[in-house]
Amino acid sequence: MRIPLIAGNWKMNTTVAEAVNLVHSILDRLDKIEGVEKLLCPPFVSLFTMKELLKGSSIKLGAQNMYFKTKGAYTGEISPLMLSELCEFVILGHSERRGYFGETDEIVNRKVKAALVNNLKPIVCIGETPEDNETGRAEEVLYRQLNQSLNDIEPIQDIVIAYEPIWAIGTGKAASGEQSAVTIDFIRNTMTKLWGKRISQDLRILYGGSVTSHNIAEFISQPEIDGALVGGSSLKPKDFLDITNQAATIKVPHTSTHLRTKE
Numbered sequence: 001m002r003i004p005l006i007a008g009n010w011k012m013n014t015t016v017a018e019a020v021n022l023v024h025s026i027l028d029r030l031d032k033i034e035g036v037e038k039l040l041c042p043p044f045v046s047l048f049t050m051k052e053l054l055k056g057s058s059i060k061l062g063a064q065n066m067y068f069k070t071k072g073a074y075t076g077e078i079s080p081l082m083l084s085e086l087c088e089f090v091i092l093g094h095s096e097r098r099g100y101f102g103e104t105d106e107i108v109n110r111k112v113k114a115a116l117v118n119n120l121k122p123i124v125c126i127g128e129t130p131e132d133n134e135t136g137r138a139e140e141v142l143y144r145q146l147n148q149s150l151n152d153i154e155p156i157q158d159i160v161i162a163y164e165p166i167w168a169i170g171t172g173k174a175a176s177g178e179q180s181a182v183t184i185d186f187i188r189n190t191m192t193k194l195w196g197k198r199i200s201q202d203l204r205i206l207y208g209g210s211v212t213s214h215n216i217a218e219f220i221s222q223p224e225i226d227g228a229l230v231g232g233s234s235l236k237p238k239d240f241l242d243i244t245n246q247a248a249t250i251k252v253p254h255t256s257t258h259l260r261t262k263e
């Protein structure tokens with residue numbers, strides 16, 4: 001059974017005071033939405049406060065990045081061990097980290113391994129550039145990102161994959177539901193090759209890139225798409241609530257094939 005996931009990636013937005021206000025404005029209504037997993041990923045500095053605010057609610061907490069070492073002389077970095085006291089999820093390999101901070105698939109791979117060792121659930125982001133897309137190399141790039149970012153990792157259901165075409169992030173130009181379902185199908189087939197059918201059927205694969213309350217239905221109604229990683233719209237209380245509500249109404253949790261058919 002793949003429980004749909006709606007995750008808000010606040011990126012480098014909100015001071016602690018603003019984060020508190022934002023949570024207060026959605027907490028009660030978001031908490032009550034059933035049938036989808038709800039996740040907020042604020043900046044590091046707000047994690048502790050947010051953990052306290054979300055205590056006893058059904059809303060999960062995640063970080064947006066981490067280093068792969070547990071502790072030591074790495075000035076300015078945050079370790080998976082530190083995060084494990086504060087949150088359940090961590091976004092890794094976001095295209096903004098790859099693009100602005102030089103994260104390679106190899107670095108992402110070390111981070112995914114470190115997150116799992118520390119009981120954090122990684123949301124591994126992959127996605128092609130506009131050039132990859134125009135030159136027909138999207139699938140090749142996605143295959144490489146999956147193969148290398150997940151290299152030497154025991155198949156595990158706790159990983160979430162987020163497909164975020166770079167040309168769709170923060171641009172207002174979302175992929176179409178159909179287009180992204182085809183790509184997500186390719187991603188699941190790739191995971192079947194890498195990790196086998198049983199686990200791949202249970203992995204959650206999200207779409208991300210300019211998701212709004214106006215287009216969420218298009219994505220969430222695709223059986224292959226298990227939710228969304230939402231950037232800009234997650235900072236707008238009404239929009240994020242609306243997106244999550246629509247996901248909960250439209251989405252019937254996907255039952256994996258091996259559960260439906262007796263093997």
Ligand code: PGA
Binds near residue numbers: 168208
């Ligand atoms: P966006 O960002 O929704 O603002 O396009 C999505 C993301 O980067 O995760």
